Amino acid sequence: MKITRENYEAFLLDRLEGNLDPLNEQLLVAFLEKNPDLNEHLEKTDLLYLSPDLNIIYPDKSSLKKRTLFVSLNKYLLRYASVAAVLCIAVLGFLYWQNRPVKNLPASLESTTTNSAKTYEKENINPAQVIAENTIKPSINHKPVLHASAQITTKPEHNDIEGEVIMPEKTNSFFTLQSSKPDLIESKENNTRDLLALSAPALMPVEYSNEVNNQALHGVAALLAYNVGNTVLPESISHDLGIDNKTANIDDITLVVETNNKLINRLLANVK
Amino acid sequence: MTVAEFNECVELYTDAVFRFILKSIGRSHDAEDIVQSSFEKMWKKHKDIQAAKAKSYLFTTAYRTMIDEIRKSKFNTTVDHNDRTEADTINNHPGAKEAIQYGLQKLPEIQRSVLLLRDYEGYSYKEIASLCELSESQVKVYIFRARKFLKAFFISIDNVI
DSSP states (O other): OOOOTTTHHHHHHHHHTTOOOHHHHHHHHHHHHHOGGGGGGGSOOOOOOOOOOTTOOOTTGGGGOOOOHHHHHHHHHHHHHHHHHHHHHHHHHHHHHHTOOOTTSOHHHHHHHHHHHHHHHHHTOOHHHHHHHTTOOOOGGGHHHHHHHHTOOOOOOOSOSTTOOOOOOOSSOGGGGSOSOHHHHHTHHHHHHHHHHHHGGGOOOGGGOOHHHHHHHHHHHHHHHHHHTTOBOOHHHHHHHTOSSOBOOHHHHHHHHHHOHHHHHHHHHHHO | OOHHHHHHHHHHHHHHHHHHHHHHHOOHHHHHHHHHHHHHHHHHTTTTSOGGGHHHHHHHHHHHHHHHHHHHHTOOOOOOGGGOOHHHHHHHOOSHHHHHHHHHHHSOHHHHHHHHHHHTTOOOHHHHHHHHTOOHHHHHHHHHHHHHHHHHHHHHHHHHO
């Protein structure tokens, strides 16, 4: 680069800072000698250098920063999460209140309803379908009766009436409705139909049955026996039962109930 | 540049750019406004700026913003070389810091800027040339003149004191 009056100071600066190569230094000296008004620069002189004043700081540095997406989201997420948490607690509380256990319900019935539900769920059995298969359609109005009747506590009074079912003494027996009183016997068909409908939800594999359920099954069996009297059982059923005597009686049918629930369905179909 | 890198840039360079602007224009309030404005401009384009070039971008923006503000408000405090008087310096600025500030204010705007960038921020001549849109030779010329003037300025103060 040629040294001129416009740029000679750049060369002077480089020389003072020790960055000028010997060739350019010779050229610079020659240039200064040719320009008498610049002779003062022939001698090297120190220049003034500044150092920063570190005490000078920006007053509010944090105001210049930007919030990250995470922080922004967090702010809103926390707000919505707290609302959601309150709602969840409210919903859970409401559900618990809705499904809270009834203290006055007898323990046996409570376990029955619970086990029945579990059993249907486990066995994939639709109670309505069971009823339909039995061709006995329950009335909606009967359902509450199932619970109510389970609280009835009676015990068979007589066993000397011909054709009457001899029930083992049980408390909370579902089918103790079927007393030996003549007026009830008169309407036995209606009672049987109704009670079968009512008991349909209780029909479940024996291995899952509890005491109350067994009582219900006993009751079904008893009603069947009562209804059919000494009717001869179909051979297929008696074969399945392994019963030599083809005459139905309470013990046999009870055995059916306790042995295999599928047979119960066949029996119910036969009763019709 | 990510948000985190932008914030890191704020942490690292705010004080430096504030010093540079404050020493250039001599008014704290105006310097704060220029720094804030510079960061806002950088934030608007932060996705297009590489983190490695953030400092250079910030100082360039601050410098240009300062030039714009100076021209807009016409508060150019620089004094031509021919106008300087040593008597004013002594009477009004007894302290060393104030004397330096006053001396700087007497420099032409461009000389002051390149000198501060060189001495305060340690930029190379090439970087300063790029930042101020000058040739490297021009930068050296301005810096030489600024140093020569300040030396003469302080020698005169020292002689009077």
